Amino acid sequence: MPAVNDVLISGAGVAGPALAHWLHHHGIRATVVERAPGLRSGGYAIDLRGVAVDVAERMGALAEIRRNVTEMDGAAFVDARGRRSARFSSADAVDDGRSLEILRGDLVRILHAPTTAHTEYLYDDTLTALEQDGDRVRATFLNAAPRTFDLVVGADGLHSATRRLAFGPEERYARFLGAYISIFTIPDHLGLDREARLFNVPGKAAGMYHTPRAEGAKAIFLLRSPESSGIDRRPPAEQKAYLRAEFAGLGWENDRILDAMEETGDFYFDSVTRIHMDTWSAGRVALLGDAGYCPSPMSGQGTSLALVGAYVLAAELARHGGAAGALAAYEARMRPYVDANQAIADAGLGILAPRTRRGILLRDTVLRAGGPLLSLLGRFDRRLSNAAEALDLDAPAPDPARP
Numbered sequence: 001m002p003a004v005n006d007v008l009i010s011g012a013g014v015a016g017p018a019l020a021h022w023l024h025h026h027g028i029r030a031t032v033v034e035r036a037p038g039l040r041s042g043g044y045a046i047d048l049r050g051v052a053v054d055v056a057e058r059m060g061a062l063a064e065i066r067r068n069v070t071e072m073d074g075a076a077f078v079d080a081r082g083r084r085s086a087r088f089s090s091a092d093a094v095d096d097g098r099s100l101e102i103l104r105g106d107l108v109r110i111l112h113a114p115t116t117a118h119t120e121y122l123y124d125d126t127l128t129a130l131e132q133d134g135d136r137v138r139a140t141f142l143n144a145a146p147r148t149f150d151l152v153v154g155a156d157g158l159h160s161a162t163r164r165l166a167f168g169p170e171e172r173y174a175r176f177l178g179a180y181i182s183i184f185t186i187p188d189h190l191g192l193d194r195e196a197r198l199f200n201v202p203g204k205a206a207g208m209y210h211t212p213r214a215e216g217a218k219a220i221f222l223l224r225s226p227e228s229s230g231i232d233r234r235p236p237a238e239q240k241a242y243l244r245a246e247f248a249g250l251g252w253e254n255d256r257i258l259d260a261m262e263e264t265g266d267f268y269f270d271s272v273t274r275i276h277m278d279t280w281s282a283g284r285v286a287l288l289g290d291a292g293y294c295p296s297p298m299s300g301q302g303t304s305l306a307l308v309g310a311y312v313l314a315a316e317l318a319r320h321g322g323a324a325g326a327l328a329a330y331e332a333r334m335r336p337y338v339d340a341n342q343a344i345a346d347a348g349l350g351i352l353a354p355r356t357r358r359g360i361l362l363r364d365t366v367l368r369a370g371g372p373l374l375s376l377l378g379r380f381d382r383r384l385s386n387a388a389e390a391l392d393l394d395a396p397a398p399d400p401a402r403p
Contacts, residue, residue, distance in 0.1 A: 002135045003321040004028060008149040010127055011156035012039065014046075014104070015289035015306035017111040019155060020119040021059055022314030030119045031149070033141065035126040035156075039112055042266050043104030044183045044218055045070050045211065050098055050388025051337075052304035055311045058393075061110050068106040070211040075196040077364055080251025086367035098388070103213050107303070127152075130165045132283045135323075151323055152285045153313070155306070158273060160291035166282045176228040177296050179272035179349055181221070182243055186260035188217035190253065198352070199252040200360045205353040206247055206254050219257045219264075221247060222272075222353050232271040239269040272296050272349065274342055280334075281327040288313060293338045298348035301341040301387065308391060309334055316397065329397035337391035344383050 007023055009016045012034035020030040048056060048065065056062040074089035122144055129140035136148045154162025164170060188210050190197065196209035203224040210217045221243050231242050240261055247254045261267065275294040280287045287293075289306030296302075313330045320326035354360045 002150070004150040004317050004323050004326065006031070006149050006151075007317075008033065008137075008139055008147070008152045010152070010154050010160075010162045011289075011291070012036070012108075012112065012121060012123075013155070013157060013289075013306075014107060014111065014303055015155035015291075015310055017108070017115050017119075018055075018059070018307050018310035019153060019288060019314060020115045021111065022310055023317070024115070024118045026314055026318035028314070028317060030115075031122065031147075032115075032119055033122040033125050033127065033144075035124070035161075037124040040108060041105040042185070042214070043108075044220075044268070045072070045101050045209070046104045046107065046303040047300050048100045048102070048107075048307065049301065049304050050385070051391050051393055052307045052388070053098055053100060054393055055307045058311070059111075060114075064110050065100060065102055065107065068102055068110065068213060070101045070103060070213055071194050072101060072196065072209065072211055073194040075198060075209075077198050077200070077367070078252060080199070082252055086364035088367055098385075103211065104303075106213060127161050127165060130162070130285060132285070135284070137284045150284065151317075153288050154285070154291040155288040155310075157290045158270065158275065158294045160287065162285065163287055163291050166285040167277070167287075173275050173277050174271075175274040175276055177272045177274055177298065177345060177349065178226060179222060179224045179298070179353065180232060180269065181272055181297055182239070182267070182269040183218060183220050184261060184264040184267045185214070185216045186219045186257060186264060189256060189260075190217070192217055199250075199254070200354065201250055202356050202360065203353060204246065204250070206250070206252065206257060208253065208257070219261065221257075222349075223247075224349075224353055224355065228271065232269060236267055236269065240267070243269075272298055272345075274345060276342070280331055284323050286313065286327050286330070293334075293342065295338070295342040296345040298345040298352070299341055299387075300348060300384065301344070304388060305338060305341055308337065308393075311393065312391075332397040333391070333395070337387075340387040340390040344387055347383065 006029040009032045012032050016032050023030045076084045077086045125141050125143045131138040137152045138148045140146045154160045192210035198207040205222040207220040208217045244258050274296045280292040288309050312333050316326040316329040
């Protein structure tokens with residue numbers, strides 16, 4: 001089967017530039033198409049854990065990532081009057097170098113910059129059609145002229161256009177996890193210093209945090225919803241009205257956050273959703289990161305899956321040459337790792353937004369108790385640590401012919 005020599009990557013977030021790096025490392029040309037007019041800056045805090053830290057080190061990016069960590073010192077849980085009910089300090093967690101927090105925009109910049117010397121970026125454009133013909137894929141763009149490639153990789157996030165074109169509607173693969181989340185930048189009227197504050201009522205959480213890596217504070221709203229209402233697909237004005245109806249008058253800083261929300265320049269709102277697919281490839285179209293296996297923000301592992309997936313996919317393309325064997329090996333190696341990380345999302349939601357007042361009280365009591373229980377909660381329990389390490393970067397793909 002003909003070797004893969006040129007690859008189109010849809011998406012210039014975390015997964016896209018990471019894959020471009022590793023493709024170049026293996027002598028494969030990459031072109032990246034991105035619907036935004038330029039590189040996306042800013043963004044909220046994200047995590048690199050476990051084997052993703054090893055991938056960053058192999059990329060030569062780990063030192064710069066460490067220089068740009070958020071420097072967060074912990075989180076305080078407060079009541080409606082702002083009184084602290086419990087606190088978790090970063091010093092209470094074991095720092096083994098296997099967990100790093102960085103703003104998304106900083107990580108994208110770090111991954112993207114070295115690739116500009118060898119990767120073509122098509123900004124302000126998107127895929128509109130994919131046509132497979134034997135060993136090539138003809139890609140049609142909104143603005144650029146059509147081009148053909150040996151392989152197309154969708155690294156374009158939860159609402160992937162590539163997935164829709166090659167695999168069908170998102171509804172087939174999305175699993176709503178019963179919550180919505182919103183994050184945006186507001187003035188830091190609390191004067192926070194490397195700290196997050198979180199306020200709960202049953203099924204809802206409102207929070208703010210400040211990192212020296214960004215101006216102002218990041219505000220967060222998280223709320224449970226027994227059914228998908230479709231509000232995540234509505235215009236931002238309707239989403240803001242929805243948040244105001246849900247959070248106004250609850251106490252703490254909610255009303256001030258809601259007022260500042262109207263003026264923010266980076267409003268983000270989406271469902272807490274997992275993407276589950278039986279396969280991540282269709283012919284010569286493959287999916288990477290959230291496009292194929294989004295674990296939801298509550299797992300804290302989406303960025304790590306993207307980095308590790310890019311490393312494994314490029315390595316298998318180099319090892320096998322042909323697309324079919326490479327994509328089968330990519331999936332065989334990644335599937336157990338993805339499954340382990342997707343399975344921990346419920347734990348994260350339970351900690352951040354307990355369903356009942358009793359659940360809130362229990363969480364805060366455990367945090368105040370300290371010791372092993374505190375460490376357990378601070379790391380989203382031992383399952384998170386195990387999931388983050390659940391792949392050997394150097395192991396070959398399992399042989400599907402062996403039981």
